[in-house]
Amino acid sequence: MTVVCGGTPLEAGAVLCPVCGSGSKPMRHETLQSLIKEDRLPHLLEGYSMCLNQNCPVVYFGREIFYKDDVKVKVWFKETDPTVPVCYCKNVSTKDIIDHVRIKNCCHNLRDIQEHTGANSGKECLIKNPAGT
Structure with a gap:
């Protein structure tokens, strides 16, 4: 598990990645709005988290799952x-x-x-x- 500033994946109630089962970090809508590719951007940006597993291809998940190719930049700890x-x-x-x-x-x-x-x-x-x- 990667340590990401602001991420506390082991705290009670942490949302687990639906693909790998790892801990996550809650995300703010401003980050998602800015970094998810426009053609993949959902209408509702609340309730998303970032998968903290460096080996998992998932970057963000919530109502939808966003993989590395769905994000405008490479994610430092997943590369x-x-x-x-x-x-x-x-x-x-x-x-x-x-x-x-x-x-x-x-x-x-x-x-x-x-x-x-x-x-x-x-x-x-x-x-x-x-x-x-």
């Missing part, structure tokens, strides 16, 4: 590609961070990484990050 963003606001990937630490040798701590890449400094997570956080 192994190091170019997928880990910070969607500033479009910073794992590869970008590794390049700054190992190749450019300019970052030695979290503060350096934030200053050099911009990671974790945006304010649009609700509408750009698939987890909404």
Whole structure:
């Protein structure tokens, strides 16, 4: 199970993914509105959750199930590609961070990484990050 900010999949009453049975994180309608492809977007956006299993192809579920192909961006914890963003606001990937630490040798701590890449400094997570956080 992946740890996603704002997700507490083991709490009482957590909704389980209908495909894999894993825990989930409740989603806000703003995130769904922004990230589900227009041709798949449901009329009612309440009551949806995000599957927190990195191996499950389901991203969001509720009245309908939305798979990775139904979402406009790749979901960082459901992909192994190091170019997928880990910070969607500033479009910073794992590869970008590794390049700054190992190749450019300019970052030695979290503060350096934030200053050099911009990671974790945006304010649009609700509408750009698939987890909404």
